[in-house]
Amino acid sequence: MVAKHVVSDPRPDPAALLALPTELSARIHASMTAGFDASLIARAEAIAPKQFDAVRLPLVHAWLRAQSDPAAVWARLFAYRDCVPTPRVREALGDDLTDALCSANALQPSHDQLRASLRLMPFAGLLLASDEVDARFDPVMGPGATTFELWRAIEITDSPRVLDIGCGAGSLALAAARAGASEVVGVDLDPRAVAYAQFNAKLNGITNARFEAGDLTAPVAGHRFDLVVSQPPFVTQPPSVTTTTYLHGGRRGDELALRMLSELPPLLSDRGRALALFDTADDDALIDRLTTAVNDPALRIVAVAAAGLGADQQALGYASTSHSQLGPDYAAAAIAYRDHLRELGIERTRHVLVLVERPPSAKAPCFSARVDTDGARLHDASALTELRQALDAAAHPDAELLQLRVRPSPHALFVHERSLAGLGDDRLRVRFEGGHASDRELSEAAAALIEILAQTDTLTEAVEHYAQVCRATPEQVAASVARFVRESLVNGLLVVSDRRDL
Numbered sequence: 212m213v214a215k216h217v218v219s220d221p222r223p224d225p226a227a228l229l230a231l232p233t234e235l236s237a238r239i240h241a242s243m244t245a246g247f248d249a250s251l252i253a254r255a256e257a258i259a260p261k262q263f264d265a266v267r268l269p270l271v272h273a274w275l276r277a278q279s280d281p282a283a284v285w286a287r288l289f290a291y292r293d294c295v296p297t298p299r300v301r302e303a304l305g306d307d308l309t310d311a312l313c314s315a316n317a318l319q320p321s322h323d324q325l326r327a328s329l330r331l332m333p334f335a336g337l338l339l340a341s342d343e344v345d346a347r348f349d350p351v352m353g354p355g356a357t358t359f360e361l362w363r364a365i366e367i368t369d370s371p372r373v374l375d376i377g378c379g380a381g382s383l384a385l386a387a388a389r390a391g392a393s394e395v396v397g398v399d400l401d402p403r404a405v406a407y408a409q410f411n412a413k414l415n416g417i418t419n420a421r422f423e424a425g426d427l428t429a430p431v432a433g434h435r436f437d438l439v440v441s442q443p444p445f446v447t448q449p450p451s452v453t454t455t456t457y458l459h460g461g462r463r464g465d466e467l468a469l470r471m472l473s474e475l476p477p478l479l480s481d482r483g484r485a486l487a488l489f490d491t492a493d494d495d496a497l498i499d500r501l502t503t504a505v506n507d508p509a510l511r512i513v514a515v516a517a518a519g520l521g522a523d524q525q526a527l528g529y530a531s532t533s534h535s536q537l538g539p540d541y542a543a544a545a546i547a548y549r550d551h552l553r554e555l556g557i558e559r560t561r562h563v564l565v566l567v568e569r570p571p572s573a574k575a576p577c578f579s580a581r582v583d584t585d586g587a588r589l590h591d592a593s594a595l596t597e598l599r600q601a602l603d604a605a606a607h608p609d610a611e612l613l614q615l616r617v618r619p620s621p622h623a624l625f626v627h628e629r630s631l632a633g634l635g636d637d638r639l640r641v642r643f644e645g646g647h648a649s650d651r652e653l654s655e656a657a658a659a660l661i662e663i664l665a666q667t668d669t670l671t672e673a674v675e676h677y678a679q680v681c682r683a684t685p686e687q688v689a690a691s692v693a694r695f696v697r698e699s700l701v702n703g704l705l706v707v708s709d710r711r712d713l
């Protein structure tokens with residue numbers, strides 16, 4: 212049994228934050244213009260990146276303590292959980308705001324110092340409040356690494372109506388509202404998350420977002436949205452580990468995410484699209500799991516599956532969310548997670564960005580596709596648009612496909628590798644800088660065809676040219692060119708150069 216500490220609830224009261232006088236919440240927001248901003252956070256994050264907090268925070272604290280401006284005090288308190296002498300806090304925040312935050316339990320005394328239980332984080336031009344991340348106290352999640360990752364894949368165009376399922380502190384919902392959505396709804400099971408999201412809307416002056424407490428899509432039944440975004444909880448839950456609402460997605464981890472996908476179809480408008488980010492086991496049934504969950508043949512489903520972590524690293528990472536100081540409880544939790552993953556037979560997961568969308572027209576083909584990418588590449592919105600266009604093209608029959616114009620991916624670098632050890636070891640590889648594709652080796656025939664495709668205008672011309680090279684007729688090579696083009700569109704080697712309205 213993993214021990215759970217019995218400590219009084221140290222979390223702030225978001226309802227009390229919401230009740231702060233406007234002048235005080237405006238002063239919190241003004242800390243961004245006074246230097247507590249994304250660039251300060253980026254500099255602090257660059258100190259010992261990818262290390263556990265117990266390992267890196269001493270150096271981050273030391274760096275911030277050496278700075279004299281108020282922004283460093285804000286960062287120490289609200290981003291990096293440092294204790295700050297009370298007079299310095301009063302000087303940076305003002306007496307009235309310090310007292311109000313103490314009353315809301317957002318600042319807590321520790322000897323003659325103050326320590327924040329409130330987290331403030333710049334995100335997409337906003338300042339967002341949430342709980343400090345300590346899984347023992349079922350915190351409300353503010354913007355984290357995966358929130359940034361999903362936000363990069365989201366494009367807000369044509370004033371969409373947006374739904375954020377599992378909105379936490381409202382990060383994605385409010386970023387969408389700020390980026391031009393006409394109307395935004397955020398739903399979360401945790402009423403404290405809803406209160407935070409409402410406070411964050413007020414803090415950032417956003418008026419076209421509303422937040423509702425409830426299970427997945429229940430509060431918005433009967434409504435339709437142009438864009439649904441969701442980063443549901445997706446961490447596996449061993450029986451001995453107490454549930455943390457923002458983390459645990461079920462015994463395997465992906466159960467809640469799959470239930471969320473099953474509720475999507477009636478919510479999507481005629482131009483509706485959903486983007487969800489979560490982890491799921493790395494196995495051959497991945498795309499079947501998703502299509503079974505969505506269970507609607509009229510929708511397109513694309514899973515961009517990045518290499519996830521191995522079970523050992525996952526166990527260490529999950530255990531650290533409740534035991535950031537490491538130590539014996541951390542060790543017990545890490546072993547519980549590791550044993551649980553072993554029992555489930557999960558040795559590796561995939562970190563998937565799932566796109567579910569209505570085809571652009573009634574006669575456009577429907578399909579589901581899994582596209583594997585290596586973990587280093589994030590899914591940005593432009594790469595995703597390119598992939599959607601490529602998959603749409605690849606789903607058409609040969610005759611229509613060969614009417615298209617395609618070109619080698621602008622992210623592809625063709626690399627000729629020659630071994631110095633001897634002859635005959637030459638290899639042609641394609642390496643990708645950006646986009647979703649993974650590096651791979653190329654055959655000589657594939658390289659020749661790519662070169663032809665780069666030089667010709669249409670695929671019809673390319674077929675003729677390739678036929679000459681092969682000393683065959685266009686009819687004889689058309690099917691194999693179409694097959695190669697289709698595969699290369701899916702795996703990212705080729706992109707569509709016609710701008711099609713998808």
Ligand SMILES: C[S@@+](CC[C@H](N)C(=O)[O-])C[C@H]1O[C@@H](n2cnc3c(N)ncnc32)[C@H](O)[C@@H]1O
Pocket residue numbers: 351352353354355357358375376377378379380381382383398399400401404425426427428441442443444445456457458467
């Ligand atoms: C991983 S956090 C994501 C928070 C936020 N969307 C972000 O990206 O930063 C998952 C969120 O889903 C919420 N959640 C968990 N179970 C839920 C359910 N059944 N219905 C709605 N929300 C749920 C949690 O409270 C948590 O805020």
